[in-house]
Amino acid sequence: MIRLNNVHKSYGTGSNSLHVLKGINLEIEEGGFVSIMGSSGSGKSTLLNILGILDNYDEGSYYLNGMLVKEMSEKKAAQLRNEMLGFVFQSFNLISFKNAMENVALPLYYQGVSRKKRNKIAHEYLDKLGLLSWAEHMPNELSGGQKQRVAIARSLITQPKIIVADEPTGALDTSTSYEVMEILKEINEDGITVVIVTHEHDIAAMTRQIIRLKDGIISEIIKNGDLKQWKHQYSKELEIA
Amino acid sequence: MFDIDKWQEIIATIKKNKMRTFLTGFSVAWGIFMLMILLGSGNGLSNGVAQNFMRDAVNAMWMWSGRTSIPYQGMKENRQIRFTNSDYDLIKKIPETEFASGRYYISGNRLAYGNEFGEYTAITCHPELKEVESIEMVQGRFINEVDILQTRKSVVLGQDIYDALFKKQEAIGEYIKINNVPFKVVGICREGGGTRHRNAYIPVSTGQKVFNGANRLHNFALTINAQSIEESKAVEEKVRAALARKHKFDPTDRAALGSYNKLENYLQTMRIFQAIKIFIWIIGTGTLIAGVVGVSNIMLIVVKERTKEIGIRKAIGASPSSVVGLILLESILITTVAGYIGLVLGTGLMEGLNFFVEQQYATAAASNNGNGDIIFRNPTVSLNVAATATMLLVIAGAIAGYIPAKRAARIKPIEALRDE
Numbered sequence A: 001m002i003r004l005n006n007v008h009k010s011y012g013t014g015s016n017s018l019h020v021l022k023g024i025n026l027e028i029e030e031g032g033f034v035s036i037m038g039s040s041g042s043g044k045s046t047l048l049n050i051l052g053i054l055d056n057y058d059e060g061s062y063y064l065n066g067m068l069v070k071e072m073s074e075k076k077a078a079q080l081r082n083e084m085l086g087f088v089f090q091s092f093n094l095i096s097f098k099n100a101m102e103n104v105a106l107p108l109y110y111q112g113v114s115r116k117k118r119n120k121i122a123h124e125y126l127d128k129l130g131l132l133s134w135a136e137h138m139p140n141e142l143s144g145g146q147k148q149r150v151a152i153a154r155s156l157i158t159q160p161k162i163i164v165a166d167e168p169t170g171a172l173d174t175s176t177s178y179e180v181m182e183i184l185k186e187i188n189e190d191g192i193t194v195v196i197v198t199h200e201h202d203i204a205a206m207t208r209q210i211i212r213l214k215d216g217i218i219s220e221i222i223k224n225g226d227l228k229q230w231k232h233q234y235s236k237e238l239e240i241a
Numbered sequence B: 001m002f003d004i005d006k007w008q009e010i011i012a013t014i015k016k017n018k019m020r021t022f023l024t025g026f027s028v029a030w031g032i033f034m035l036m037i038l039l040g041s042g043n044g045l046s047n048g049v050a051q052n053f054m055r056d057a058v059n060a061m062w063m064w065s066g067r068t069s070i071p072y073q074g075m076k077e078n079r080q081i082r083f084t085n086s087d088y089d090l091i092k093k094i095p096e097t098e099f100a101s102g103r104y105y106i107s108g109n110r111l112a113y114g115n116e117f118g119e120y121t122a123i124t125c126h127p128e129l130k131e132v133e134s135i136e137m138v139q140g141r142f143i144n145e146v147d148i149l150q151t152r153k154s155v156v157l158g159q160d161i162y163d164a165l166f167k168k169q170e171a172i173g174e175y176i177k178i179n180n181v182p183f184k185v186v187g188i189c190r191e192g193g194g195t196r197h198r199n200a201y202i203p204v205s206t207g208q209k210v211f212n213g214a215n216r217l218h219n220f221a222l223t224i225n226a227q228s229i230e231e232s233k234a235v236e237e238k239v240r241a242a243l244a245r246k247h248k249f250d251p252t253d254r255a256a257l258g259s260y261n262k263l264e265n266y267l268q269t270m271r272i273f274q275a276i277k278i279f280i281w282i283i284g285t286g287t288l289i290a291g292v293v294g295v296s297n298i299m300l301i302v303v304k305e306r307t308k309e310i311g312i313r314k315a316i317g318a319s320p321s322s323v324v325g326l327i328l329l330e331s332i333l334i335t336t337v338a339g340y341i342g343l344v345l346g347t348g349l350m351e352g353l354n355f356f357v358e359q360q361y362a363t364a365a366a367s368n369n370g371n372g373d374i375i376f377r378n379p380t381v382s383l384n385v386a387a388t389a390t391m392l393l394v395i396a397g398a399i400a401g402y403i404p405a406k407r408a409a410r411i412k413p414i415e416a417l418r419d420e
């Protein structure tokens, strides 16, 4: 589903340049449930943005579903994001003057789906996430967990192949975090590839694969079976991050 | 453009930000309002003056004799040119001539009735002067052919003379004295388009006979059939050439034969109004441009405020062009609606003013025998101009939105969505 070969990414130019990704090689299979970990500033978001075609990279290659994603026009990138990808962010990123249903329906607007139809579909997704009675509420009337569930509904409405989530539980309390992770897990069980960034080991532990970033490269890939041991080994370090 | 969803998107954002929208729209509404008022006033002034001109026949022309200033056919300059009745006949024979009148100047113009007297101008004329100078009768009749043929001592008094000499008494049939010669009052008149009516008119033949003029004439007033300034000029040249041939002077000698063509003058005045109109458009467009710059600035702030929202839209699939459309349409919508309000208020005010002016005119006309003196008439803006202004508004909105829209299109989702 996702294949990165020797991907480099720097911010800035000349002497101010910051080399963040220094040759990422990564493969994520269809239906994978992956978390990216690493200390703050290690480039987790940078990597996720590249995966989500929100940003471009300088060197190497990125194949998404067999298609090379490189030097794409903005229009094409927007279309690909709309069709292939769903996004969940730490700060939810709902549009403040649209109610829950309108927020969820928005991606379908950019697919040219009629208002009536997309609102109906949005209702279905809100129902799935247990938010049907909140459909007409504005984001500022919702709790953090509810907002994130609206955002997840929005990411799902286009039936994407991949969900990318940058610290989806970063702004939530523990029990809400677990609820959200439970939802992501269910989504993954429906066959959608889920990639999350997190620095909380208990969150990462709920995924099936952990990619650890360090000094701009992938220092470790841990499969589900090894998690327990890994957790013990790095818990101290992760708490600092 | 006609995508209902798109409009709903835009209307939703506008509704969300009423104050901002109001401030944006106000500058444009104000610009258009001012433009309409300026244009309306310009039109009003122009119409008023045009109407005053039209009351005098615009195709009128005056010619007068003088001394030659150019040697011609062996004759020296400084030769006095003398017109006679035969020159009047000559002018009458020119087919383009409509109405013509000759005048013999008489000196000393003391008019007296009983104990009242005053210095006025007695003009000797043919009956057709009435048409040439758009003279309007208040009472009685103008000089007629019988007066001319029988050299009758008839006089038509200007309103002011009548008022001064007769003090509202019956004047028709009374005798007044012009330079001590008694004349019978046959009419009272007003000069078209004028505010002073201090001329007395007597038959040219009588004037020549009584005041020792023999068959001499000093000047001619005539109207011609001309549709354009070129035609008018051509007729003027034709009359000049005919008189020059008869009196043997250079047709271009303006000292020998002076002439004044009213059409030319009229068109020149109209050209000044054209220039004023252009000036008004320039000022108006300037105001409008200020409005557009205002809208553009506010839209730039709007785009900055909406950076995150635009970033979200882009992340979930908005193409750059759809973002451009969003900002551009919002700008056009605000500009057009606000501009339209300004347009309606501006033209409304001018229509109201027009109503007032027309009433003033009607009262003025009623007390002045159907001729209101007014320099302001129909100060409204035509539908055409309003349509042009609306078009201009849409374009202005597009221009105002262009730079902000471009900036919005350049917003990168990662920059917009970065968590602070």
Ligand SMILES: Nc1ncnc2c1ncn2[C@@H]1O[C@H](COP(=O)(O)OP(=O)(O)O)[C@@H](O)[C@H]1O
Pocket: A011, A012, A018, A020, A038, A039, A040, A041, A042, A043, A044, A045, A046, A047
């Ligand atoms: N747009 C940017 N311009 C310049 N530097 C950036 C930009 N985005 C991120 N960085 C820098 O790149 C490094 C990696 O950032 P990021 O990927 O956000 O880290 P993480 O998500 O792992 O905390 C950090 O040092 C950050 O300051």
Ligand SMILES: [Mg+2]
Pocket: A044, A045, A046
């Ligand atoms: Mg980050």
